[in-house]
Amino acid sequence: MTRRDEQRDATRAQIVGAAVESLIEVGVAATTTLEVQRRAGVSRGALLHHFPTREDLFGAAIGLLVARNERAVREELAAASPDGDALSRSLRVLRSVMCGPSFGAEMELWAVARTNPRLRDVLRHAEGTARRDLYRVVDEVMGPELTASAAYPVIAELTVQLLRGMAISDVLYREDTDRDELLERWGRIVRPLLTESPGFPAAAGPQEGRLTERAAHGSRATSSRPATGASTAPTS
Amino acid sequence: MTRRDEQRDATRAQIVGAAVESLIEVGVAATTTLEVQRRAGVSRGALLHHFPTREDLFGAAIGLLVARNERAVREELAAASPDGDALSRSLRVLRSVMCGPSFGAEMELWAVARTNPRLRDVLRHAEGTARRDLYRVVDEVMGPELTASAAYPVIAELTVQLLRGMAISDVLYREDTDRDELLERWGRIVRPLLTESPGFPAAAGPQEGRLTERAAHGSRATSSRPATGASTAPTS
DNA sequence: CATCTCACGGTCAGCCCTGACTGTGAAGAG
DNA sequence: CTCTTCACAGTCAGGGCTGACCGTGAGATG
Known part of the structure; x- marks a missing residue:
């Protein structure tokens, strides 16, 4: 677990957390990649690096959402x-x-x-x-x-x-x-x-x-x- | 009930029906005003004349949808x-x-x-x-x-x-x-x-x-x- | 018949979203 | 120390959607 991996995971978690918050607060339709990017405070490149498509982002967000509910x-x-x-x-x-x-x-x-x-x-x-x-x-x-x-x-x-x-x-x-x-x-x-x-x-x-x-x-x-x-x- | 009123109601029903079909087939997100307009075969002016906003269109569509379910x-x-x-x-x-x-x-x-x-x-x-x-x-x-x-x-x-x-x-x-x-x-x-x-x-x-x-x-x-x-x- | 009303046609600008693309700097490899 | 890798930054073009806008012609009205 190098520093890069740590940073990578931190950024990923930041993005997914922001996506979940957005899903909860403003719903699916308004949870755009830009909205998540703004909430997470990351650049466009960072978001697309971790999640190439919007569906990929949703996939990760759902996992966290379910875990939180549980x-x-x-x-x-x-x-x-x-x-x-x-x-x-x-x-x-x-x-x-x-x-x-x-x-x-x-x-x-x-x-x-x-x-x-x-x-x-x-x-x-x-x-x-x-x-x-x-x-x-x-x-x-x-x-x-x-x-x-x-x-x-x-x-x-x-x-x-x-x-x-x-x-x-x-x-x-x-x-x-x-x-x-x-x-x-x-x-x-x-x-x-x-x-x-x-x-x-x-x-x-x-x-x-x-x-x-x-x-x-x-x-x-x-x-x-x-x-x-x-x-x-x-x-x- | 003049001819104009009949035509008006017919066009309205055409639009609302298309909206309901779209809601059923492709869902809320994909039911855009353009999609409904295409399905209904009406012009943009006709659609916006009857339903100035997308929410207005949804309001009418919901009524028909509920009636159909019943x-x-x-x-x-x-x-x-x-x-x-x-x-x-x-x-x-x-x-x-x-x-x-x-x-x-x-x-x-x-x-x-x-x-x-x-x-x-x-x-x-x-x-x-x-x-x-x-x-x-x-x-x-x-x-x-x-x-x-x-x-x-x-x-x-x-x-x-x-x-x-x-x-x-x-x-x-x-x-x-x-x-x-x-x-x-x-x-x-x-x-x-x-x-x-x-x-x-x-x-x-x-x-x-x-x-x-x-x-x-x-x-x-x-x-x-x-x-x-x-x-x-x-x-x- | 003249005029008006109104349902409707069609275009347009503005907006936002998406994903592709290239640049950059720090962490690791040798 | 040099090179490579990679996480990330920022810009951009393309496209679709919304609603405003003005035109038009058929029906209603006098």
């Missing part, structure tokens, strides 16, 4: 008051992060990627590794008592989808509605399913277990972790 | 095979529309509006009237047996949020996961709550009834319906 969940979890039961606390933690501007920026990128194949590829690549991390974090937040339930995988998936929908809805209707109340009622609905004896509810389908996003992509990715049935990966 | 739900409902019970059918109908490109375009507009105040105002205005319509359509799809339940308002709200989240997730993970399966499980979770004797579940909160998006804006809107405690509005 870190925010952990921090919220650590700072959360232990009021109520584990489920209520988990939902509050997840919601506090997923209604923040950082998560809103991520949702915006997803939405824009619908008609932008290159951005979608970049997003897929960046999110591919973060997706399992997301559910790992959700598992951590929920805690071992809840994750042990047979109904948990489906409920976790539903909760994530629900929170994504609420994040989008917040853009227009944030002040019109009480999402915490809605989430509290959601918790009231699923709580009995998580505390009942395992194996009983919502497990009558043909397959069972995590059949959705969580297990997908596992076959074609790098598969750095052994593919045995270990459901929880080590934390570090 | 119409699509009704058509799907009419064409739906009567397999399964009312809840499963309702969820399938709603999902088939909300994973289509038309709804994706609407979600993209929402996401982009996060950092675009003018667009957000336009969206709020356009969606303000459509929001109650949305839940009216959902009520229609669900049918009278389900809407009669005391737990229905909350479940309807949760279902809408869930579908919005799934619509966003589909952009990246459409082929990786089985949303129908997830939605089926969702139905399995809430079905008992809708068929139980009314008044029992999920109604222990301080307030009750529809406290979320549905009732919001009601004070400043036309408030065509009486504000008494009637929990279910007439269907037509």
Whole structure:
């Protein structure tokens, strides 16, 4: 690690950080290379040296954005008051992060990627590794008592989808509605399913277990972790 | 209604239709005034005469887009095979529309509006009237047996949020996961709550009834319906 | 028929964004 | 000490988009 490498990494981090701030503050459309260049305080040559195209810049920014969101969940979890039961606390933690501007920026990128194949590829690549991390974090937040339930995988998936929908809805209707109340009622609905004896509810389908996003992509990715049935990966 | 008025309306509809098609096909960023102008086959003067700014054009396009989405739900409902019970059918109908490109375009507009105040105002205005319509359509799809339940308002709200989240997730993970399966499980979770004797579940909160998006804006809107405690509005 | 209105046609300047290009100076290699 | 490499600086041309601007001709009005 020479001085040049250090400087290189520092400049890179400066640029990517500025890109993330811009994405959060002014959105995808206004996050131009010039805007990032101004925010980062670097020259045009520096920016284009590190990121030849705008998509490359977005690719790096998305990685940092996802990492920040994940870190925010952990921090919220650590700072959360232990009021109520584990489920209520988990939902509050997840919601506090997923209604923040950082998560809103991520949702915006997803939405824009619908008609932008290159951005979608970049997003897929960046999110591919973060997706399992997301559910790992959700598992951590929920805690071992809840994750042990047979109904948990489906409920976790539903909760994530629900929170994504609420994040989008917040853009227009944030002040019109009480999402915490809605989430509290959601918790009231699923709580009995998580505390009942395992194996009983919502497990009558043909397959069972995590059949959705969580297990997908596992076959074609790098598969750095052994593919045995270990459901929880080590934390570090 | 003179010939001029007819021509005016025809040109306007041509432009707005082209804008909606563009929003669906190429997204918000690529829906420039030039792109719409080309698609509609009108001159620049015509477009700017009807819509002086790009936001004005978006405002009109959103109205049509929302109307189309609502119409699509009704058509799907009419064409739906009567397999399964009312809840499963309702969820399938709603999902088939909300994973289509038309709804994706609407979600993209929402996401982009996060950092675009003018667009957000336009969206709020356009969606303000459509929001109650949305839940009216959902009520229609669900049918009278389900809407009669005391737990229905909350479940309807949760279902809408869930579908919005799934619509966003589909952009990246459409082929990786089985949303129908997830939605089926969702139905399995809430079905008992809708068929139980009314008044029992999920109604222990301080307030009750529809406290979320549905009732919001009601004070400043036309408030065509009486504000008494009637929990279910007439269907037509 | 004369006049007016207005929906619309077409051009243009200004602006910003993107990425290519060449110059430069400091860090490393020999 | 010399040369090379490379991170970075700054400029530039090209292109696309927006909205202002003025012209025009068909319909409405008297």
